[in-house]
Amino acid sequence: MGYETPHQEGVIEIRNVITDVNNQDKIDNLQQVLAFAKQINNEKFDLGKPNLHLFINSPKEGVLLIHAKIWFTRDGAIVNMGDYRKVSLTNAKMLKKIVGYKDL
Incomplete structure (x- = not known):
C-alpha cells in the first residue's frame, strides 16, 4: 500500500505491506472488496491523484x-483497476x- 509523494510526480512511497503468510484474512477481505465492487460503465472521471495505491502480488x-x-469519497470509494468500480461506504x-490508511 502506498501514497503518491507530493514532491515527485508519479513516485509512490510504500507505507504498509501485508503478507498472506501472516494476514491471510486481510488479503482475502481486500480481494473480496475489490472483486465485488460495482463496475461503473463508460464514465470519465477527473479525480486527481488517488488517495491510495494498492498492490497485490503473488508471493509464489x-x-x-x-x-x-x-479515491475515497463521502459515500465510499472509486477504484481503478483497468476499469472504474464503486465501493460502498461500509467496504x-x-x-x-x-491497510492502515491515514489521510495525508
Missing part, C-alpha cells in the same frame, strides 16, 4: 496481480482499516 510467482488506484471503511 513474485508478480504483480493487481494495481488498484483508490471503504473496512478497506481503510485493513
Whole structure:
C-alpha cells in the first residue's frame, strides 16, 4: 500500500505491506472488496491523484496481480483497476482499516 509523494510526480512511497503468510484474512477481505465492487460503465472521471495505491502480488510467482488506484469519497470509494468500480461506504471503511490508511 502506498501514497503518491507530493514532491515527485508519479513516485509512490510504500507505507504498509501485508503478507498472506501472516494476514491471510486481510488479503482475502481486500480481494473480496475489490472483486465485488460495482463496475461503473463508460464514465470519465477527473479525480486527481488517488488517495491510495494498492498492490497485490503473488508471493509464489513474485508478480504483480493487481494495481488498484483508490479515491475515497463521502459515500465510499472509486477504484481503478483497468476499469472504474464503486465501493460502498461500509467496504471503504473496512478497506481503510485493513491497510492502515491515514489521510495525508
